[in-house]
Amino acid sequence: MSIKFKNVSYIYSPETPLAKKGLDNVSFELKDGTFNAIIGHTGSGKSTLMQHFNALIKPTTGKIEIAGTTITPETTNKNLKDLRRHVSLVFQFPETQLFENTVLDDIAFGPKNFGYENEKALESAKYWLKRVGLSEEIGKRSPFELSGGQMRRVAIAGVMAYEPDILCLDEPAAGLDPEARKQMMALFSDYQKQGHTVILVTHNMDDVAKYADNVLVMEQGKLIKQDTPTEIFKDRKWLQEHHLEEPKASLFAGKLTNYKFTEMPLSINNLVKEIENNLKG
Amino acid sequence: MSKILIGRYVAGDSIVYRMDPRGKLLATILFILFVFLANNPISYLIVTIFSLAAVAATKLKPKIFWDGVKPLIWLILFTSFLQLFFTVGGTVYWRWTIFALSSYGFTNAIFIFIRFTVIILISTVMTVTTKPLEIADAIEWLLKPLKLIRIPVDKIALVMSIALRFVPTLFDETFKIMNAQRSRGADFNNGGLVTRAKAITPLLVPLFINSLETAIDLSTAMESRGYRGDKGRTKFRVLKWSNVDFINLFYFVLLLGLLLVFRTH
Amino acid sequence: MATDNIIKIKNVSFSYPESDAPAIDNISFNVKRGSWTSIIGHNGSGKSTIIRLINGLLVPDENGSPSIEVDGIKLTDDTVWEVRNRVGIVFQNPDNQFVGATVADDVAFGLENRGIPHSEMVKIVPEAIKAVGMSEYTNAEPANLSGGQKQRVAIAGILAIKPKIIVLDEATSMLDPEGRNQILSIVKDMKEKYDLTVISITHDIDEANMADQVLVMNDGKLITQGSTKTVFSQVSLLKNIGLDVPFFEQIKEKLQQDAIKLPDNLDSEKELINYLCQLNSKM
Structure with missing residues (x-):
């Protein structure tokens, strides 16, 4: 039941002068229950790749197997509901998708679409409202009375309320303050630990280092590397060649020129430990 | 479309x-x-x-x-x-x-x-x-005589040019919201007329709210950048x-x- | 002249009509001419409200005889446009401040509003566009620009009116790291070149760390202010109100917890790294 991409290419506006390769022969496999990060520059194909996961975009050539569905260039827009119930996408700034009269109704919109009974949908909405750190009282309010940060939480609750097996997120913490960012990332990490697959599109290398089991690096529509964060961030020269940032800890470690590191530290705790080991000789 | x-x-x-x-x-x-x-x-x-x-x-x-x-x-x-x-x-x-x-x-x-x-x-x-913008400029020029009967032609022209400028932005926004709601199980393609009309609410409400927010942001930005009506305003874009x-x-x-x-x- | 205060805020409060708690609660501070000031605080702490008060988009509550002075001008109904000539703001959302149909039109917007003759505009606009490195996009439409490019155009539009103060109101928060770095380096250059005063409202701790002075806001109150050194060394205070601390301060804290003695004067990442390297070579 893992996610498999086989030779997937996608061309924007084919057969016109504006034709552009969005994805170029991408193949990979993601294991169930893992936390995956997709990194790369703006325009490298990350978002295009993400929209393939629930068939918002269908490949021009190639094949995708995901959550029991096979997506090919011939896949039609009908009968995609089952796929989308299992594979959920959260776009950047998802607070712009809120529309219902009350917060609870908005969170329940997805579950209802996917066949939950009214009561069960609201029950699930209440549960997820709490999970994203909002009080029950907020559930009765209009989503448009809330602060930007609260709206973001409501939007994310709305996508998690039908508990998709695979949760894909595009920069879910962009523009949030540091504390809210931490809470948000902890929520996704917990969700993964409960047995779901999480796919995170991000520029934040500290989050990648901290949470991901597996990293996909995109460049100009191609998948140029897939590996664990440790392996990806080990090769400083390669990162610089591809203009990718480093996590703060390894960046700092790199500046300690006369230190020896047994392993490239990716977290502050490991960094401090390594510094102390060096000092103790 | x-x-x-x-x-x-x-x-x-x-x-x-x-x-x-x-x-x-x-x-x-x-x-x-x-x-x-x-x-x-x-x-x-x-x-x-x-x-x-x-x-x-x-x-x-x-x-x-x-x-x-x-x-x-x-x-x-x-x-x-x-x-x-x-x-x-x-x-x-x-x-x-x-x-x-x-x-x-x-x-x-x-x-x-x-x-x-x-x-x-x-x-x-x-x-x-x-270009649409040039057409707007031309219409503005054609409407100029209406200034004599106190129709705010300059304001209308500015509104036209801002509206044109935001058309692509609005389209991007529409596609983005459509995709977001599709991901939440909304279906814009199937069903009868009534079902489809209903299905469009999750698209229209956010679009309306976002446009309103854009308008508020834009007016704040315009005021900060010194916009105070037509009086004494010069024009950068001139036709020759x-x-x-x-x-x-x-x-x-x-x-x-x-x-x-x-x-x- | 070089060390006077370009902004003087005294006893300023502000409440939004529909809310009972003040968004800004009796704040006073000064900003030195030619300095860089960062305002930090979590979402809704009142950071952006301060900026809207400084350029007269909002009017302070009357209690406590508030006063706002910008470049020697006391802000009143009559002077508000003079003040706005001196303050340029780059807002958060790159799309929602792009008024013009093309890059050149947008940069000209502020000049048009000030009635600058056409013959001068055609000289100023390309210069301002060049200063932010966008010359090849002069006639591009906003739909074909990235967020970072739009913010560069916003800066050009501000430079065109030759302000004294440039404000970044979370201007980099919607950008990718590349766009963010570009904007910050452009603002840094412009500050030197045109002797500007910079105020940046931000969540980004590295951006905040570029400042000479940091103001920390929480629930409408100014809870601490001072140099980056004094503010960021208050690690526990910042953590308590949910704010980030520069990475090197976090390392210092952890090393000290583990009984590694560090001198008090390690005030930047560079100093910490130099010290740690020295320490290691001695062993």
Whole structure:
């Protein structure tokens, strides 16, 4: 039941002068229950790749197997509901998708679409409202009375309320303050630990280092590397060649020129430990 | 859909592209008026040659113009057929109850067909060679006399240009929200009329709210950047007449002259 | 002249009409001419409200005889446009401040509003566009620009009116790291070149760390202010109100917890790294 991409290419506006390769022969496999990060520059194909996961975009050539569905260039827009119930996408700034009269109704919109009974949908909405750190009282309010940060939480609750097996997120913490960012990332990490697959599109290398089991690096529509964060961030020269940032800890470690590191530290705790080991000789 | 709203501008380079939008707008309006002067085969031939010359001057592929005519082709044919069967006069070839085929019918049908087609061709020449913003500038210039009766033409023009500027942004936003709601299980493609009308609420509400927010942000930004109404405002974007425009207008005067001479009095 | 205060805020409070708690609660501070000031605080702490008060988009509550002075001008109904000539703001959302149909039109917007003659505009606009490195996009439409490019255009539009103060109101928060770095380096250059005063409202701790002075807001109150050194060394205070601390301060804290003695004067990442390297070579 893992996610498999086989030779997937996608061309924007084919057969016109504006034709552009969005994805170029991408193949990979993601294991169930893992936390995956997709990194790369703006325009490298990350978002295009993400929209393939629930068939918002269908490949021009190639094949995708995901959550029991096979997506090919011939896949039609009908009968995609089952796929989308299992594979959920959260776009950047998802607070712009809120529309219902009350917060609870908005969170329940997805579950209802996917066949939950009214009561069960609201029950699930209440549960997820709490999970994203909002009080029950907020559930009765209009989503448009809330602060930007609260709206973001409501939007994310709305996508998690039908508990998709695979949760894909595009920069879910962009523009949030540091504390809210931490809470948000902890929520996704917990969700993964409960047995779901999480796919995170991000520029934040500290989050990648901290949470991901597996990293996909995109460049100009191609998948140029897939590996664990440790392996990806080990090769400083390669990162610089591809203009990718480093996590703060390894960046700092790199500046300690006369230190020896047994392993490239990716977290502050490991960094401090390594510094102390060096000092103790 | 997007083509109708954003306009049909096609990038290109020819003398028509270098003309002042005001000249083009004026010429288009004049042409539409002049076409009604044509009333015999030779005057219709003149307007046809004239519009084909304009099409040729754009140096664009004929397909682009065909795309302009295509959506209206049934309307044109239908109107022509009405003329064909309902006009009475001249030699009558065939008659059945209220329908008749007559020589007048034939010529009128052909005239109507030509009239429609050349008007669409000339408007297409204007819209494919002129950016929407330039058209807006030209309309502003044309409306200028209305300032005398205190219509805020400058404000209307600014609103038009901001509206045009936000059309692509709005489209992006629409696609983004559609995709987000699709991911939440919304279905915009299936079901009857009522189901579809209902399905559109999750799209329209966010679009409306976001546009409102954009408008508030924009007005804050405009005020911060010193916008305080039209008073004392200068304009960066200025249009300049050139020789090409005078030659262009001269052609239209020539057209008027030819039509006046050759039409049946 | 070089060390006077370009902004003087005294006893300023502000409440939004529909809310009972003040968004800004009796704040006073000064900003030195030619300095860089960062304002930090979590979402809704009142950071952006301060900026809207400084350029007269909002009017302070009347209690406590508030006063706002910008470049020697006391802000009143009559002077608000003079003040706005001196303050340029780059807002958060790149799309929602792009007024013009093209890059050049947008940069000209502020000049048009001030009635600058056309002959001068055609000189100023390309210069401002060049200063932010966008010359090849002069006639580009906003739909074809990235967020970072739009923010560069916003900066050009501000430079065109030759302000004294440039404000970044979370201007980099919607950008990718590349766009963010570009904007910050442009603002840094412009500050030197045109002797500007910079105020940046931000969540980004590295951006905040570029400042000479940091103001920390929480629930409408100014809870601490001072140099980056004094503010960011208050690690526990910042953590308590949910704010980030520069990375090197976090390392210092952890090393000290593990009984590694560090001198008090390690005030930047560079100093910490130098010290740690020295320490290691001695062993």
